[in-house]
Amino acid sequence: MSIREEIIQLAQAARRAARVLAKSSAEIKNQALLKMADEIINAAPEILAANTEDLRNAQATGISGAMLDRLTLNDKRIQDMAAGLREVAAFPDPVGEVEHEEVRPNGIRVGRMRVPLGVIGMVYEARPNVTADAAGLCLKSGNAVILRGGSESTASNRAIGAAISAGLRQAGLPAECVQVIGNPDRQAVTELLTLNGLVDCIIPRGGHKFLTWVAETASVPMIQHGEGNCHVYVDDPADLSMAAEIVFNAKVQRPGVCNAMETLLVHAHSALAFLPVILPRLAKAGVEIRGCEQTRALFSPAQAATELDWATEYQDLILAVKVVPDVAAAMEHIARFGTGHSEAIVTSDYLHAERFLQEVDAAAVLVNASTRLVDGGQFGLGAEIGISTQKLHARGPMGIRELTSMKFIVRGTGQIRK
Amino acid sequence: MSIREEIIQLAQAARRAARVLAKSSAEIKNQALLKMADEIINAAPEILAANTEDLRNAQATGISGAMLDRLTLNDKRIQDMAAGLREVAAFPDPVGEVEHEEVRPNGIRVGRMRVPLGVIGMVYEARPNVTADAAGLCLKSGNAVILRGGSESTASNRAIGAAISAGLRQAGLPAECVQVIGNPDRQAVTELLTLNGLVDCIIPRGGHKFLTWVAETASVPMIQHGEGNCHVYVDDPADLSMAAEIVFNAKVQRPGVCNAMETLLVHAHSALAFLPVILPRLAKAGVEIRGCEQTRALFSPAQAATELDWATEYQDLILAVKVVPDVAAAMEHIARFGTGHSEAIVTSDYLHAERFLQEVDAAAVLVNASTRLVDGGQFGLGAEIGISTQKLHARGPMGIRELTSMKFIVRGTGQIRK
Structure with missing residues (x-):
């Protein structure tokens, strides 16, 4: 036979x-x-x-x-x-x-x-x-x-x-x-x-x-089941201590999986207070930082990020970091480089939160929560057979x-x- | 370019x-x-x-x-x-x-x-x-x-x-x-x-x-959007005058479309009273009948149906007719030859109706209604962009x-x- x-x-x-x-x-x-x-x-x-x-x-x-x-x-x-x-x-x-x-x-x-x-x-x-x-x-x-x-x-x-x-x-x-x-x-x-x-x-x-x-x-x-090039965007205004916990969790808790964060986006107004706190903490946990120019000015150990970094799903203790002027620029970056898996915003602004939820095109869009929560068990589906990144039939x-x-x-x- | x-x-x-x-x-x-x-x-x-x-x-x-x-x-x-x-x-x-x-x-x-x-x-x-x-x-x-x-x-x-x-x-x-x-x-x-x-x-x-x-x-x-090799099964017990209206409508009202009936299945107990009434009426409307042996015994103008007839979507004024011993045999025939589009039973038996609804694997399963009703407008979806015969995403x-x-x-x- x-x-x-x-x-x-x-x-x-x-x-x-x-x-x-x-x-x-x-x-x-x-x-x-x-x-x-x-x-x-x-x-x-x-x-x-x-x-x-x-x-x-x-x-x-x-x-x-x-x-x-x-x-x-x-x-x-x-x-x-x-x-x-x-x-x-x-x-x-x-x-x-x-x-x-x-x-x-x-x-x-x-x-x-x-x-x-x-x-x-x-x-x-x-x-x-x-x-x-x-x-x-x-x-x-x-x-x-x-x-x-x-x-x-x-x-x-x-x-x-x-x-x-x-x-x-x-x-x-x-x-x-x-x-x-x-x-x-x-x-x-x-x-x-x-x-x-x-x-x-x-x-x-x-x-x-x-x-x-x-x-x-x-x-x-x-x-x-596509790749997960997931972003966390830290807005202005945002609770920066909440942002630190979410960012740390999204990158470090289990870096090898598809819902881990790969790029951190930070509003320019928040970057000054936020990056000098979170980046050393991530580095201490073994995370290699690759940043834009503004990021490197605030955290000198960061290597220079290239176009390729924005597009890469590391599935590893590596993080790309970019400072952006506003929520629109963050969403534009996500639309360009995201793979439609899980995208999060940390914000205290009601209109920014609603806009992000409605406009970001991904299997899961989160406000003030870690991308690592995108999971069948966490979402109450019981067990999961996988995470779909397509739009037909089932998504997420x-x-x-x-x-x-x-x-x-x-x-x-x-x-x-x- | x-x-x-x-x-x-x-x-x-x-x-x-x-x-x-x-x-x-x-x-x-x-x-x-x-x-x-x-x-x-x-x-x-x-x-x-x-x-x-x-x-x-x-x-x-x-x-x-x-x-x-x-x-x-x-x-x-x-x-x-x-x-x-x-x-x-x-x-x-x-x-x-x-x-x-x-x-x-x-x-x-x-x-x-x-x-x-x-x-x-x-x-x-x-x-x-x-x-x-x-x-x-x-x-x-x-x-x-x-x-x-x-x-x-x-x-x-x-x-x-x-x-x-x-x-x-x-x-x-x-x-x-x-x-x-x-x-x-x-x-x-x-x-x-x-x-x-x-x-x-x-x-x-x-x-x-x-x-x-x-x-x-x-x-x-x-x-x-697959083919529609659709069946109507006339059960025993069944309201045979209701069955006649449904069968006539499913075949004749618009024979060239995917939700028109292509094969009529009839319970042996109902065949004796039903086929000698409906088949001449269909023939008079221009429908060519191709039947199994029992069908031809009850309606002599019918040609002999072959295996190929059971599998054919005529989209025309042609009808294959088969006498079956019970609802299980009807469902077995549908499972073998149906294309998963629209399948109907005409019955007065509660258990037969429920069983047919649950077990027949098609985009639309109907009890006591014409297959021609399978349509976005008739189902209240407003307009329709098509009828899906796949199982992922959208069906029907x-x-x-x-x-x-x-x-x-x-x-x-x-x-x-x-």
């Missing part, structure tokens, strides 16, 4: 499972999630043995320390996977909800019913815990899912997949509701990304290079509800078109 | 206009819509002259009578375009609405604000009135639009576009909010469909061949609201990520 045939068979089985799943009650789905959690705990020895195999192979090919850490499972991480599934079981089930029901003049009742997307293809790198997390979110939203992690985590993902299948069967659901592609050949991913008609949606997660490759390869509709953190679609339902009593 | 450069310049101008439009009030946009309507009426002589030129060229290349009819403008059609724009001005403006605002435990208020998509590329065939209709819907929803109709309507579309530009300028909006691609070269469309980053969404309208070509060519996210008739996206807005008082 060719790789293409193998993936087509998988996808056909997923479609059959999706039809069963779409009409399964929340009760059944929740039972399956709890059984999946139990089975992951039961299979901990097998999962850890598989993970040891993956780690041994990875070390042989010489991958980096950070990658090895992401790949590593231990008892705590296995407990966390199970806990994640139990949490998802406790969330409300959005499938079947009807919104905006309206009676039309001819008497038909038109509503929109929330339904699963169908079959989701999830492709990701490294972390094997994504296998369990994504399986849980897709199952809860009534979708069958085909999972394909990085080739370096093949054995771990297979072992987790086997535990999930066992849980599904115990709850009376088809094991094909969640399938892990065991074939480490990259062609398997290419086939999955181009199975239009069999796969309804592709969700990728991973680094910039991987996401670009997926976007170029996929013909199935996909959710884009995506939870269970964002894995569904709305169909129109019409209840009539014999109405026809005149 | 190459065609590619020409289209990129157009799109860059559209992006600038979109930023102005996104922050324009409903008042300004409505004023622009009314001015656009006035200018179309004022420019009627120029528009008709351009249309005469298009018709002359079209006749010279020998296009069909139906195509010529679609291409033809007259005073009535020009009045209708203007009336359409005035209607859109009267609709409520969804831009800026905030939904689901919630206070999180740390005190941030998280809401979702409805915002325009940005720049929409609308590509379509024949009918020049789409130029005005699409311009109106895109403008109202705050989007800049680049329009490209069929090459046979180039002169008409240019003339309509000029009138629209005049209206926009009178209202103080950039003329580039609505741009018509005047270049009849098909490469202009190809360029538009692949301007990722400059164009946010492609909406195609036209025949099957055109839509397939757009889907294969576009790399910009697009709204799929798309109105103004479906041309927008939701961004997260966060109002904080200094919150950071712990």
Whole structure:
């Protein structure tokens, strides 16, 4: 059997499972999630043995320390996977909800019913815990899912997949509701990304290079997870001690993620009091500062920022800093260099706050809060399957509800078109 | 300047206009819509002259009578375009609405604000009135639009576009909010469909061949307008006189459109009383019947239906008819051959109705109503820009609201990520 045939068979089985799943009650789905959690705990020895195999192979090919850490499972991480599934079981089930029901003049009742997307293809790198997390979110939203992690985590993902299948069967659901592609050949991913008609949606997660490759390869509709070149703009007037906490948090709390701040913009009136306080504090925390001329005049250790710095998502302890004349210039800079992820203003001016909220074009726009808060858990979506930077379908953190679609339902009593 | 450069310049101008439009009030946009309507009426002589030129060229290349009819403008059609724009001005403006605002435990208020998509590329065939209709819907929803109709309507579309530009300028909006691609070269469309980053969404309208070509060519996210292989299933028990009206309407009222019925499914218990009544009535209205064996036993003029008939969207006065043992078999047939457009059941059984509504996977699922009612106007969306058969973003008739996206807005008082 060719790789293409193998993936087509998988996808056909997923479609059959999706039809069963779409009409399964929340009760059944929740039972399956709890059984999946139990089975992951039961299979901990097998999962850890598989993970040891993956780690041994990875070390042989010489991958980096950070990658090895992401790949590593231990008892705590296995407990966390199970806990994640139990949490998802406790969330409300959005499938079947009807919104905006309206009676039309001819008497038909038109509503929109929330339904699963169908079959989701999830492709990701490294972390094997994504296998369990994504399986849980897709199952809860009534979708069958085909999972394909990085080739370096093949054995771990297979072992987790086997535990999930066992849980599904115990709850009376088809094991094909969640399938892990065991074939480490990259062609398997290419086939999955181009199975239009069999796969309804592709969700990728991973680094910039991987996401670009997926976007170029996929013909199935996909959710884009773009870069996060995020800004915090400190306005005038602004509470500068609040600004310091927000700026420090947005840069330092976890610099390697997409909602971390990459460029700090400061109103010229605030710069004099603010930059000499915040920049030494950031530098002390290990942040390298690259600033415009005005910034460097206020903080001499700063290197000169270039055009490229404004456009770069460092995902590291590096910060570009620019002094701007007003909120309009800040928004202009964001419109030019931002990637539409998360953009924040720190201000005490009501009109500036409202203008920023309305005019800045990004998945999330914040007033007086850290960009690091842009997250499914923080926003109350429960868990998140990713953060979308596209405008169609879902924008920003995506939870269970964002894995569904709305169909129109019409209840009539014999109405026809005149 | 190459065609590619020409289209990129157009799109860059559209992006600038979109930023102005996104922050324009409903008042300004409505004023622009009314001015656009006035200018179309004022420019009627120029528009008709351009249309005469298009018709002359079209006749010279020998296009069909139906195509010529679609291409033809007259005073009535020009009045209708203007009336359409005035209607859109009267609709409520969804831009800026905030939904689901919630206070999180740390005190941030998280809401979702409805915002325009940005720049929409609308590509379509024949009918020049789409130029005005699409311009109106895109403008109202705050989007800049680049329009490209069929090459046979180039002169008409240019003339309509000029009138629209005049209206926009009178209202103080950039003329580039609505741009018509005047270049009849098909490469202009190809360029538009692949301007990722400059164009946010492609909406195609036209025949099957055109839509397939757009889907294969576009790399910009697009709204799929697929085929409508729609079914009506007459259940047992069912009000057979109601069924007759619905079936007749779904097939005959306008057979050439995507929400017309293509296959009639009938429960075996109802077939005996129903088919000998409805099939002669349909035949009398000019409908050619292609039936399964049981159908042909009850209506001898029917030809034998083949596998291909179940899968065909005739868009014509032809009907495939199949007798099925129960509602499950009907749904199975629909799952296999349906295209996910509009599916109806005629039934008096409560459980059958509910099951059909929940389990049938289509953009619109109807109980006791004609598939022909699946339409933006009938559903209360105002006008429609098309009917989506995809699951991501919008499904079914798309109105103004479906041309927008939701961004997260966060109002904080200094919150950071712990």
